[in-house]
Amino acid sequence: MSIADPTVAPSPKRPFWGDDPWPFVVLAAVALLPLVAIKPTTWLVLTVAGLAMGMMIFIMASGLTLVFGLMGVINFGHGAFISLGAFLGATVLLRMGAWTGVDSIAMNLLAVVPAMVFAVAVTGALGWAFERAIIRPVYDNHLKQILVTIGGIIVAEQMIHVVWGPDQIALPRPTAFKGALGYGEIVFEKYRLLACVLGLAVFVGLHYMLNRTKLGLLIRAGVENGPMVEALGYRIRLLFVLVFVAGSALAGLGGVMWGLYQELITAGMGMEVMVLVFIVIIVGGLGSVGGCFMGAILVGLVANYTGYLAPKIALASNIGLMVAILMWRPQGLFPVIRQ
Amino acid sequence: MAEALLSLAGVHTHIGRYHILQGVDMAVPEGRLTMLLGRNGAGKTTTLKTIIGLCKASQGTLRFAGEEIQARATPEISRLGIAYVPEDMGIFAGLTVKENMSLAARDGEIDDARLRWVFKLFPPMEKFWSLRAGFLSGGQKQMLAISRAVIEKRRLILIDEPTKGLAPAIIGALIEAFLELKRSGATILLVEQNFHMARSVGDGVFVMDDGRVVHAGAMAELAADEALQKRLLGLSLGAHQ
Numbered sequence A: 001m002s003i004a005d006p007t008v009a010p011s012p013k014r015p016f017w018g019d020d021p022w023p024f025v026v027l028a029a030v031a032l033l034p035l036v037a038i039k040p041t042t043w044l045v046l047t048v049a050g051l052a053m054g055m056m057i058f059i060m061a062s063g064l065t066l067v068f069g070l071m072g073v074i075n076f077g078h079g080a081f082i083s084l085g086a087f088l089g090a091t092v093l094l095r096m097g098a099w100t101g102v103d104s105i106a107m108n109l110l111a112v113v114p115a116m117v118f119a120v121a122v123t124g125a126l127g128w129a130f131e132r133a134i135i136r137p138v139y140d141n142h143l144k145q146i147l148v149t150i151g152g153i154i155v156a157e158q159m160i161h162v163v164w165g166p167d168q169i170a171l172p173r174p175t176a177f178k179g180a181l182g183y184g185e186i187v188f189e190k191y192r193l194l195a196c197v198l199g200l201a202v203f204v205g206l207h208y209m210l211n212r213t214k215l216g217l218l219i220r221a222g223v224e225n226g227p228m229v230e231a232l233g234y235r236i237r238l239l240f241v242l243v244f245v246a247g248s249a250l251a252g253l254g255g256v257m258w259g260l261y262q263e264l265i266t267a268g269m270g271m272e273v274m275v276l277v278f279i280v281i282i283v284g285g286l287g288s289v290g291g292c293f294m295g296a297i298l299v300g301l302v303a304n305y306t307g308y309l310a311p312k313i314a315l316a317s318n319i320g321l322m323v324a325i326l327m328w329r330p331q332g333l334f335p336v337i338r339q
Numbered sequence B: 001m002a003e004a005l006l007s008l009a010g011v012h013t014h015i016g017r018y019h020i021l022q023g024v025d026m027a028v029p030e031g032r033l034t035m036l037l038g039r040n041g042a043g044k045t046t047t048l049k050t051i052i053g054l055c056k057a058s059q060g061t062l063r064f065a066g067e068e069i070q071a072r073a074t075p076e077i078s079r080l081g082i083a084y085v086p087e088d089m090g091i092f093a094g095l096t097v098k099e100n101m102s103l104a105a106r107d108g109e110i111d112d113a114r115l116r117w118v119f120k121l122f123p124p125m126e127k128f129w130s131l132r133a134g135f136l137s138g139g140q141k142q143m144l145a146i147s148r149a150v151i152e153k154r155r156l157i158l159i160d161e162p163t164k165g166l167a168p169a170i171i172g173a174l175i176e177a178f179l180e181l182k183r184s185g186a187t188i189l190l191v192e193q194n195f196h197m198a199r200s201v202g203d204g205v206f207v208m209d210d211g212r213v214v215h216a217g218a219m220a221e222l223a224a225d226e227a228l229q230k231r232l233l234g235l236s237l238g239a240h241q
Helices: A022-036 A040-071 A078-095 A105-138 A142-164 A190-212 A214-224 A226-231 A236-262 A269-284 A289-309 A311-328 B044-052 B074-079 B097-104 B112-121 B123-127 B138-150 B168-183 B195-201 B219-224 B226-233
Strands: A180-183 A186-189 B004-015 B018-029 B033-038 B057-064 B082-085 B156-160 B188-191 B204-209 B212-218
Touching: A022 A040, A022 A289, A040 A078, A040 A186, A040 A190, A040 A214, A040 A236, A040 A269, A040 A289, A078 A105, A078 A142, A078 A236, A078 A269, A105 A142, A105 A236, A142 A269, A180 A190, A186 A190, A190 A214, A190 A236, A190 A289, A214 A226, A214 A236, A214 B097, A226 A236, A226 B074, A236 A269, A269 A289, A269 A311, A289 A311, B004 B044, B018 B044, B018 B057, B018 B204, B018 B212, B033 B044, B033 B168, B033 B195, B033 B226, B044 B057, B044 B074, B044 B082, B044 B156, B044 B188, B074 B082, B082 B138, B097 B138, B112 B123, B112 B138, B112 B168, B123 B138, B138 B156, B138 B168, B168 B188, B168 B195, B195 B219, B204 B219, B204 B226, B212 B219, B212 B226, B219 B226
Parallel strands: B033 B188, B033 B204, B082 B156, B156 B188
Antiparallel strands: A180 A186, B004 B018, B004 B057, B204 B212
16 A cells, blocks of 8 residues: 555546536537537637737736746836847747748757747846846735736836837738648638647647646645645745746746737737736636636637627727636636635 | 753744834743743744744844844744644745745654644645645644644744643644644743643643733643632633543
8 A cells, every 4th residue: 555556545547527517517618609600611720829828828827827826926127028028039049031031841840949949038037137126125014916927017118119129010920830731711820720739739748747747746736725835845936936937937838929919019919918917817716727727728719709790899809808707706717726 | 950941031022113022031941841821912923933033023132042032033933843733823825835845844744753743734735645635624723733843853833822722622633633743842832811731741830821921830730729820810710631
């Protein structure tokens, strides 16, 4: 009989939806209802576009939801790391025009991957500095957190203007990721497929880390009850710094993805996309990575379906989604259990 | 007289603008189960939180195994060998029983013999090993909280009101578990409102009132003196048997 031996007690096989199938029912309803008004081929194209958008928002939002869940820190400055990531990635990509301009996936990836690694490394390091200089003095004070992190994003935007200039920068996609793959009326943009793959990889990686490693166990416990984790002998502040750095790095990665998606980057792009990021983490349940993933998919799908069916209400559609979900579940789809 | 493993001298603690502990003096002997009794609001929970570092002492000295701990952070105090079971049990409801216990094993590995001993102490832990702790009953959660505190050998175990809101049958099981822990040589400081429990398991007792220790002595003496109980705790033993 050992802790490593799962036969100590029978472990019932749980369904993939865990103990609560209702959020999955909502997701299925949101995904399938538009079929009433949209041709199946168009619906398939819109669904993939929605998933791609959702995956990119998930990459940007996943770190923020853990930061809030673990320490209750409201970081409006998260958008700065998205903008910075985009500019850092662009700096590398624009210098590798010879690699991005050829129609070769391998050559393009040899440019895109270093750009992403550079953006992730620098935004991660800046996240560490941001946590020490800006966040640490205002732990346990939400009002000050909001004020100083909004101040942080304003300073960051101005720093981007100083370093990269005040103009928006065109960031064309590498040649192999331009255009679309298709069969008849079904057409998928190549870049959106890449975004789906990358977002899914980030989700699987986070899911593995949170559910299969001691670090993930500590993060999940810390989100529920930080003081008890400390009483068990673990330094929750150190854990928080690690999560903050990882969250900032993911925002940087998301910034590169979003920049290539829009093919245009501005210093204010992080702040603009933060509206969607906040909707996603609120809809998913603050502190829940699984909820963030599902919230991001819902937001992406709703934005694309309403953009096609009723473009005039597309901008408000995600606010409507958030209101509807909060009326049903005030703590989001997958609320984190706290003592 | 056993040597004091933990001692508090003139400890004051403030929570916000409230002055909760107002000069607590206490010596917890090694290898004994010491009860900490008192009315609601006397400062018992704050005393435990001050020992583990979740509340900071504003004045006074806390000494554990010869080392001053009042300036140390909670994880550091915990790593000296102090386990803490809070009043709300501190269970991670979204984690399984196994994961809750794994967190208490700091090197990640639970000793097999120790695990068997804990399963013998609290059989539901074996039965619900893979279940999320949020699904356990109140009594089972308390068992998990105590199991987690003892899954590795600790020098001192602080437990805050383990019988609160539990059925008599569960309280009986907890009493048996505490007696077994005593036999294993554990040093325990146990906050309790249930006098029957206190009388059954306690070796020594401190009674607190208004943020101070107002009585210290053997548990048997307090249990035998109904007038003293009434004066210190406002209760009679007969009513709690």
